[in-house]
Amino acid sequence: MSLLADLLSTIFDRSSKATFNTKLDDRPIAELITDLIGNRGEVRGMTLAHQILDRYNAMCKVKKRDFFSYLAADLDINPVDVRAALEAYETDPSKINYCNFMEVAEPARQELIRRLNQVPEATGSLVAMRQDLLEFARTDASLSALDLDFRHLFSSWFNRGFLVLRPINWESPAHILEKIIEYEAVHTIDSWSALRRRIQPSDRRCFAFFHPTMPDEPLIFVEVALTKGIPGSIQQILAKERDVLEEENADTAVFYSISNCQAGLAGISFGNLLIKQVVDDLSGQLLRLKTFVTLSPIPGFTQWLKVENLEDVATDERLPSLAAAYLIKAKRLDGSPLDPVARFHLGNGALVHAVHADADRSIKGQTQSRGVMANYLYDLPTNDQNHEHFSGSFVIAASSDITALAQATETIDT
Template sequence: MTAQRNRFMTDILSTLFDRSDRLRGKSDGRDIRALCDALLSTEGVISGQALAAAIFDRYRAMSDEEKREFFKYINDDLDIDAQALAKLATAYASDHTPDAFVALSKAAEPERQELLRRLNQPVGATSEIVAMRVDLLRILKSNPELARTDQDFVHLLRSWFNRGFLVLKAINWDTPARILDKIVAYEAVHQIDDLDDLRRRLYPPDRRCFAFFHPAMPDEPLIFVEVALTQEIPGSVTQLLSEGRTPLEAEDAKVAVFYSISNCQKGLSGISFGNQLIKQVVAELSLAFPQLQDFVTLSPIPGLNRWLATQTDDAEHGHVARAILDHRASPQDVHAMAARYLLLAKRDDGMPLDPVARFHLGNGAQIYDIHADADTSANGLKQSSGAMVNYLYDLSQTQRRHEDFALKSVVSAAKPARALSTAKFKETPS
């Protein structure tokens, strides 16, 4: 009872302080630039929460044009003083004292980083800053010079959202509805149609879902992964999500299949959680079900049809590319072209064209097998003509494969996938 009373009093006090800060913020008549200057001054040390609350209040009420001007202000007025930095760097080159180092370090950091740190004081401030970055990313498209400010957002968000602060939670049918609603809304790979569809993904004994949360955003999943426990490595998400399938007892499963990974927060774009999430979920499942033998994905190939559209005039396989795009190709040819795309199609820097391939290969996975007619949804047909791929996570090899990919752009592929990349086509040139 004492613990409950203490928690209750803590919640009451937190709410009162939060309301007080917000009320003081709304009553401050200064414009947002003056408030930012005050927050960075000695006044900000004394009244930081109230000033930060006032800045958020002003910001939420702004139009897009006003937000653009605000970002321009912190981009230009709160930038590094390059000339002062150069002098301090020259001084530090001949004077490695702690005082010289502190002065150099302070000059090398844009003042807007300190502004963001001081903004992150009121209750809910972290969510506000993440939402600010959503606006910044949208405005950045027509104002590329604001990339300097975006780099500072990313720098701070990466430190605030590092692995030490993330909390892994299992999502199931008993999870609060406010979070389940967000799982439905944020699902980015295989749309959840209704509550029955959600139940099929969370309730049966052979289904699992895990998400990362941050203590500052307890009701907002950052990223989540949906897992199917199966007896064999699957080749069709259509069958995996079938309404009429017979659930498997989890203790009888031999394979854990990661069939959907969804990032939830646009404001955290470029801050990767997927690698950490997969590795921790593998560890959790291994402890819970030691009989599991394989950990694989059943992944989309989102860039396949875009690449095929650039290959229609190729002398060797243009006729096959056209057949796939026209949805008249044989499964054999879909396999062969998808394998060529995943193993051989590269960017100028030598990395694979496909973004999902870069993600999993960068995590140390291996291209295992490729499947035609695996995703017959409208989106699956549009992006890859229904093709999907298994990436295999062999924990004894992931570190070596990660290093080979990161350092040498080596695309690791199992024999089935390599064989498909050199297979003959069934379609003949017309």
């Protein structure tokens, strides 16, 4: 753990020992919120924040929706005040006018969320609160701005300076290992022995990002296989009976599973930071590692075949060509790749390196991609350039093999 993380952990540990007035304040929650926003006393503020969070956690689903509707409507900005403050600043761009504009341009609910976060361990509670909000916002557009407020604050609270990268191994605390099993989103871990095969052998690694205020909750984790050469199937990596490779003989690091753990942090990107940090750490430890590559699912491929009426021609021989065409030709309306995993890795600066048929024989793999998987190559010398080209105009970096495969198919460009 870094020095900064140690310091932060010490601070949060001290805060966790704070005591609160536990006497129930039975006023309506709107009054507690108004009191908290206007309060300047630290102890009083923490007591109010603690009671509001407790009250929220005890709410039923209907009451939670009402709570969010109140924040969205009653604690929104006042457009009249914003226009007046902006006009005053345009007339006289003084410090005081700028401060006035900043004050009225920020909705009161942002200050509420900040003050709720005074309570020790409140960050995790607020992440869970946003998870509830996202569920309601799917069918209620009036909550969208409120979600942007949460997302704005979380982007600051969960920036790279506060994240701690920790290796996960068989000696890690049991409750952390249980979280890895629970949150695995790509290739299900169905037993403790399956988890052990993924993290104990010398040619396996697992890394996770944590936040000092949520030390028992991984934010995102990646599972890595150290191999000789680039594997073409997940069966090779997850086989129960296999020869363990001595780590010093490995030349390739394969990122075969990346799982986001906190639904309430949707839209807060950690994956790019995680991969770059792990690449830096592994390349510094194992000097023979020269290749950093994924073995990734293609979750939208089967649906795309159906939409394009290509299911009948998607024979085993043609699947790789069709998959290549899908990855580099199928686009969303904004011009970005249709496939979400492709968007993620290409946005990080990787290139589409290869596709493999019969690479995932699981029910999930057959259902979402007819068993086809992809390698995205993190070629360090070209990573930044690829990222810039993709960010600017969605230019997709691909190997010559992928380009040739895509051109060989009769798939209609989409």
